Amino acid sequence: MKKKRPIGISIIAVLMLLNGILTLINGVGFQAGTVVIVFGAAAILLGIGLWFLLSIAWIGTILLQVATLGYALYDWLIVQGPEIDVIGIALAVLIIFYMFSKEVLIAFGRREPDPEPADEIEA
Numbered sequence: 247m248k249k250k251r252p253i254g255i256s257i258i259a260v261l262m263l264l265n266g267i268l269t270l271i272n273g274v275g276f277q278a279g280t281v282v283i284v285f286g287a288a289a290i291l292l293g294i295g296l297w298f299l300l301s302i303a304w305i306g307t308i309l310l311q312v313a314t315l316g317y318a319l320y321d322w323l324i325v326q327g328p329e330i331d332v333i334g335i336a337l338a339v340l341i342i343f344y345m346f347s348k349e350v351l352i353a354f355g356r357r358e359p360d361p362e363p364a365d366e367i368e369a
Contacts, residue, residue, distance in 0.1 A: 249299050252349045256297070258341060263293030304354040308345050311338040
């Protein structure tokens with residue numbers, strides 16, 4: 247049986263792919279550090295993996311979003327002070343919660359679909 251990709255996963259996959267491409271372009275163009283290039287490449291690979299519903303992409307996406315949250319909080323508390331990346335934090339939290347939704351867990355084979363109710367036979 248072919249797995250059905252949830253629309254939310256399609257959207258996240260495309261956004262991660264675009265984000266990864268833009269991160270690589272900016273990272274290479276501005277001679278950014280290795281970390282920026284690694285995160286850009288990871289976003290591209292995870293976007294492709296999400297599109298094809300690869301289990302490793304499910305895990306990687308959660309880890310990348312946790313790292314994004316950690317960096318945003320570090321940036322807010324240590325580096326920039328009162329400015330906070332509210333949109334980045336909100337998106338990371340939403341993606342993490344969505345990755346644990348029932349339809350996503352089923353799509354990535356992390357949960358069995360609910361059994362369909364059997365038709366009762368009347369005597």
